Amino acid sequence: MTDRALYIAMTGASASLRTQAAVSHNLANADTVGFQATLEGTAAAPINGQGHASRVAAASQAYGVSGMHGGIVNTGNTLDVALNQDRWLTVQDPQGGVAYTRAGNLSMSANGLLTSNGHPVLGADGAPLTVPPYQSMDIAEDGTISIVPQGQPASTIAEAGRLGVVQARTADLVRGDDGLMRPANGQPPAPATGSSLVAGAVENSNVEATSMLVQMIQTARAFEMQVRVLQSVDENARSANSLLSSR
Amino acid sequence: MTQALWIAKTGLDAQQTRMAVISNNLANTNTTGFKRDRAEFQDLLYQTLRQPGGATSEQTQLPTGLSTGTGVRVAATAKEFSQGSLSVTGGALDVGIDGRGFFEVLMPDGSTAYTRDGNFKRSPQGELVTSSGYPVQPGIQFPEGTQSVTIGADGTVSVKVQGQAEDVQVGALTLADFVNPQGLQAIGGNLFVETGASGPAQTGAPGTNGVGQLAQGQLEGSNVNTVEELVSMIETQRAYETNAKAISTVDSMLGFLNNNL
Numbered sequence: 001m002t003d004r005a006l007y008i009a010m011t012g013a014s015a016s017l018r019t020q021a022a023v024s025h026n027l028a029n030a031d032t033v034g035f036q037a038t039l040e041g042t043a044a045a046p047i048n049g050q051g052h053a054s055r056v057a058a059a060s061q062a063y064g065v066s067g068m069h070g071g072i073v074n075t076g077n078t079l080d081v082a083l084n085q086d087r088w089l090t091v092q093d094p095q096g097g098v099a100y101t102r103a104g105n106l107s108m109s110a111n112g113l114l115t116s117n118g119h120p121v122l123g124a125d126g127a128p129l130t131v132p133p134y135q136s137m138d139i140a141e142d143g144t145i146s147i148v149p150q151g152q153p154a155s156t157i158a159e160a161g162r163l164g165v166v167q168a169r170t171a172d173l174v175r176g177d178d179g180l181m182r183p184a185n186g187q188p189p190a191p192a193t194g195s196s197l198v199a200g201a202v203e204n205s206n207v208e209a210t211s212m213l214v215q216m217i218q219t220a221r222a223f224e225m226q227v228r229v230l231q232s233v234d235e236n237a238r239s240a241n242s243l244l245s246s247r
Numbered sequence: 248m249t250q251a252l253w254i255a256k257t258g259l260d261a262q263q264t265r266m267a268v269i270s271n272n273l274a275n276t277n278t279t280g281f282k283r284d285r286a287e288f289q290d291l292l293y294q295t296l297r298q299p300g301g302a303t304s305e306q307t308q309l310p311t312g313l314s315t316g317t318g319v320r321v322a323a324t325a326k327e328f329s330q331g332s333l334s335v336t337g338g339a340l341d342v343g344i345d346g347r348g349f350f351e352v353l354m355p356d357g358s359t360a361y362t363r364d365g366n367f368k369r370s371p372q373g374e375l376v377t378s379s380g381y382p383v384q385p386g387i388q389f390p391e392g393t394q395s396v397t398i399g400a401d402g403t404v405s406v407k408v409q410g411q412a413e414d415v416q417v418g419a420l421t422l423a424d425f426v427n428p429q430g431l432q433a434i435g436g437n438l439f440v441e442t443g444a445s446g447p448a449q450t451g452a453p454g455t456n457g458v459g460q461l462a463q464g465q466l467e468g469s470n471v472n473t474v475e476e477l478v479s480m481i482e483t484q485r486a487y488e489t490n491a492k493a494i495s496t497v498d499s500m501l502g503f504l505n506n507n508l
Contacts, residue, residue, distance in 0.1 A: 013504075018315065020500070021251040024493045025290075025316035028258030030486050031265070032288035038316055060296075062313045077327065105287060107325065108427045110446030117289050117322060133426055135347075135457030151456045175314065177293045209489050216496050223500045231507050
């Protein structure tokens with residue numbers, strides 16, 4: 001029967017196209033601060049049924065996100081923070097829930113609310129972090145924000161809250177449709193202890209352009225092989241047909 | 248058609264925008280009081296095709312799901328308000344700001360704009376105006392026969408008038424500051440206007456409440472770092488090329504499919 005080979009090669013070809021979409025997404029985000037590459041692959045999906053168990057289709061599978069550390073770029077910007085390995089910034093998602101991100105290019109709204117990509121940053125106490133008007137600001141390694149309040153001499157240092165930073169392995173988190181990470185098992189991760197971040201720098205995307213290009217070529221070649229299989233199956237069917245019709 | 252082509256296209260778009268931002272920064276390397284922009288990227292929404300944790304049978308769950316990203320966009324261009332270097336020009340009406348703050352400018356339509364460009368002039372009516380002729384607020388009027396002007400670090404403007412022994416104080420310059428200067432909208436001509444994101448202007452005398460001091464005879468250069476911009480330019484070009492490469496690869500995959508089946 002030709003249909004098995006035809007359909008199975010087809011699942012391989014469409015999985016290759018999907019992988020190519022993931023590679024394109026990673027490459028498109030090669031300059032997005034705090035972005036983590038999508039790991040995409042295929043899994044064997046045996047088709048159960050009568051007869052010889054030869055039908056194993058390919059199913060696309062996302063293996064979460066890459067936990068590799070991106071390059072650190074010094075920006076000198078007071079509001080930029082680069083997080084250490086396995087440390088995550090707590091933010092409020094649009095539904096009011098808690099989510100985690102590594103995008104440390106923070107900005108401040110008119111009333112002093114700190115945001116990351118538009119999501120309010122939560123403090124260590126779990127509430128959105130607001131910084132009062134200040135003359136100068138400094139973010140410590142543990143996320144403590146100290147400021148010289150407006151109108152005060154430079155010797156007056158006040159604490160303006162602490163960034164909510166948690167500690168979790170990348171593998172224990174899943175990425176939602178909004179690009180934010182949430183715990184896979186629903187349990188909130190533990191607050192981070194000790195040195196968690198570097199201020200005045202951001203973590204770049206952890207996409208390695210070179211390996212992505214190699215993966216792109218490899219996927220393209222795999223796709224061509226699957227198309228070749230489709231072609232051979234087609235030829236087989238054609239010759240079988242001509243044998244039968246010549247009688 | 249396949250998603251990969253459209254995803255790679257968003258990458259090309261974003262890099263093109265970033266290149267425009269870099270070009271604008273480089274073009275304004277010598278603009279007085281110019282503040283550089285930075286393009287900020289954000290990943291687009293993800294599409295979940297299979298939910299991680301979904302049940303595969305009564306006892307088993309999907310360990311990982313299937314979600315694909317849909318590309319990238321430039322979410323914002325953020326102005327960076329770091330100090331530009333002050334250079335000595337010697338002009339009596341050249342004023343640089345050392346620290347935070349903006350001069351207030353009265354626009355022809357009666358609205359207020361803000362600038363860090365202290366390249367001031369004297370209008371035919373004796374007023375202190377910007378190089379575009381817009382009056383600086385609060386208004387400073389130079390009396391007839393003004394020989395020399397002194398602007399103090401705290402904004403005090405005093406003049407020496409012909410035939411008088413004593414200097415006369417004719418007013419004081421103030422500076423406006425914002426909670427979030429990055430929220431200001433640049434309108435060109437070295438001017439910014441207040442927005443909902445910047446917060447209202449708080450005016451005060453230079454050197455108080457955290458605003459900077461004035462430096463007469465100096466102008467603030469742009470804070471564009473040419474080397475940094477050139478490095479960003481190379482990076483942008485390479486990122487553009489890899490996205491273009493993704494398009495051509497997917498195209499050749501589809502071409503192969505069309506030619507061989």
